[in-house]
Amino acid sequence: xxxxxxxxxxxxxxxxxxxKYKIAARWSDGVVHELKTYxxxxxxxxxxxxxxxxxxxxxxxxxxxxxxxxxxxxxxxxGQRDQVLQRLTELEERVLxxxxxx
Numbered sequence: 054x055x056x057x058x059x060x061x062x063x064x065x066x067x068x069x070x071x072x073k074y075k076i077a078a079r080w081s082d083g084v085v086h087e088l089k090t091y092x093x094x095x096x097x098x099x100x101x102x103x104x105x106x107x108x109x110x111x112x113x114x115x116x117x118x119x120x121x122x123x124x125x126x127x128x129x130x131x132g133q134r135d136q137v138l139q140r141l142t143e144l145e146e147r148v149l150x151x152x153x154x155x
Contacts, residue, residue: 061129063095065102070095075127075138076106083118088135091124099126100148 061072072093080089091106092098106124113121126145127138 061093063098064092065094065098068095068098070097073129074099074102074141075129075135076102076124077127077135078106078110078124079120079122081120082116083120088127088138089121089124093129099144100152103145103148104152 062068063070063072072095074094074096075088075090076092076094076099077088077090080087091109092102094102103124103126110121110124115121126141126148127135128141130138
């Protein structure tokens with residue numbers, strides 16, 4: 054689905070910042086492939102939403118043939134469909150490492 058031309062707000066209640074990231078997981082039933090969205094968020098709210106998405110994904114029940122990857126961070130880009138959104142794996146790692154220090 055292409056991004057609408059207007060500013061999308063962070064989905065955190067009370068947050069006034071625009072969303073910069075999509076927290077999403079690649080899902081497939083073996084035929085259809087798409088991103089399952091967990092949140093649209095700003096820089097400040099990113100760590101909480103990524104961790105929440107990872108926790109929620111663990112509770113998903115899949116039917117035979119379905120796959121659901123752990124949620125990741127994707128850069129929102131106006132006018133771009135989900136299939137071309139850039140996954141920010143380095144940012145994911147920094148957030149996850151900060152949340153779970155060794």
